[in-house]
């Protein structure tokens with residue numbers, strides 16, 4: 001039975017971070033439009049610190065407002081967290097935590113950080129006490145890396161704890177299964193210190209560090225670190241979740257040179273008691289000229305990783321290619337193909353690879369995809385003198401204009417798949433007798449605009 005992942009593939013995600021440059025710093029001067037509860041919160045801030053403040057909006061992550069609502073004391077009601085700069089102070093940022101007590105917001109924490117801009121806000125239960133602790137990442141405008149502050153609740157008050165470790169990106173999650181979250185901090189390689197004699201080489205190469213709260217010393221410990229690919233320019237999407245049925249970890253899609261992407265995995269190996277990044281130095285497996293990111297594409301609760309078929313990738317244009325989504329089995333160090341699709345980036349469509357075109361569960365195919373001038377030809381893969389060549393054509397998908405549609409030979413069995421403006425998507429079964437032939441019904445089912 002085919003897995004039902006078509007609806008999900010429609011949300012097939014391109015890396016959201018790629019459009020980051022469009023963030024308008026001009027909007028920082030405008031506070032959020034205050035209505036209802038938000039107005040009460042702003043009134044409280046004004047009462048406490050005056051009206052002459054600039055709200056700070058996180059540039060990355062899931063929370064992008066300057067006043068963030070989240071239940072951090074586990075009483076079922078949201079607290080408000082405001083991040084702002086006081087204009088007269090010129091530098092630094094304030095973090096004010098407000099709790100609703102008897103229907104009114106009151107200030108329960110107020111902190112000053114030297115940093116001027118917020119990178120990312122996240123919440124995780126770092127102490128296992130049921131409270132979602134606030135994790136705040138601060139931007140840095142030199143090469144020294146971003147800094148992170150956590151705000152924990154202890155002895156009836158919030159305390160701020162700044163990390164010694166810097167990061168390029170981070171994700172929180174329960175990596176070791178003890179019902180407390182850890183923070184995985186990722187760093188890019190630093191060319192500025194790589195050449196410096198005094199620099200600690202460990203801190204100069206790209207790495208991942210797992211940071212865990214230690215109740216005994218009331219501070220954070222780095223409990224493990226692992227090497228990451230130093231060719232990475234920017235961490236794009238980081239997801240914490242099930243890598244397979246028995247292992248949780250982080251799946252990291254990153255930008256490498258030439259706007260290609262790759263994927264790395266980092267998890268805590270409980271049997272060896274250490275942090276591992278098993279794809280380190282194997283990254284070419286996941287190198288792709290496509291910004292498709294890892295995701296749970298079939299809603300089975302496990303994250304699949306996109307792989308661009310190397311045969312297609314190596315020998316043909318990259319505008320149309322086979323993309324497989326694989327699951328990584330950490331214990332066997334093997335990948336299993338979960339779903340596959342042909343992706344055409346110029347005219348923006350996908351075609352789900354039917355089972356009969358697949359060759360085993362390791363992501364091999366019986367087909368080759370050829371792309372030329374808006375025509376994708378799907379051909380039987382054949383071997384000739386040790387080389388892979390295109391055999392007979394099975395189907396072709398063409399994108400033509402409405403005028404060209406009128407001129408089509410009526411004797412040919414053309415299947416109109418979709419129309420989008422002047423673009424008409426037409427499929428043709430090239431060889432009905434082929435062992436790899438599929439029906440018109442199957443073609444219609446497998447085709448989708450994205």
Ligand SMILES: [Ca+2]
Nearest residue numbers: 071073075077
């Ligand atoms: Ca609360």
Ligand SMILES: [Ca+2]
Nearest residue numbers: 174176178180
């Ligand atoms: Ca844990």
Ligand SMILES: [Ca+2]
Nearest residue numbers: 296298300302
């Ligand atoms: Ca999945």
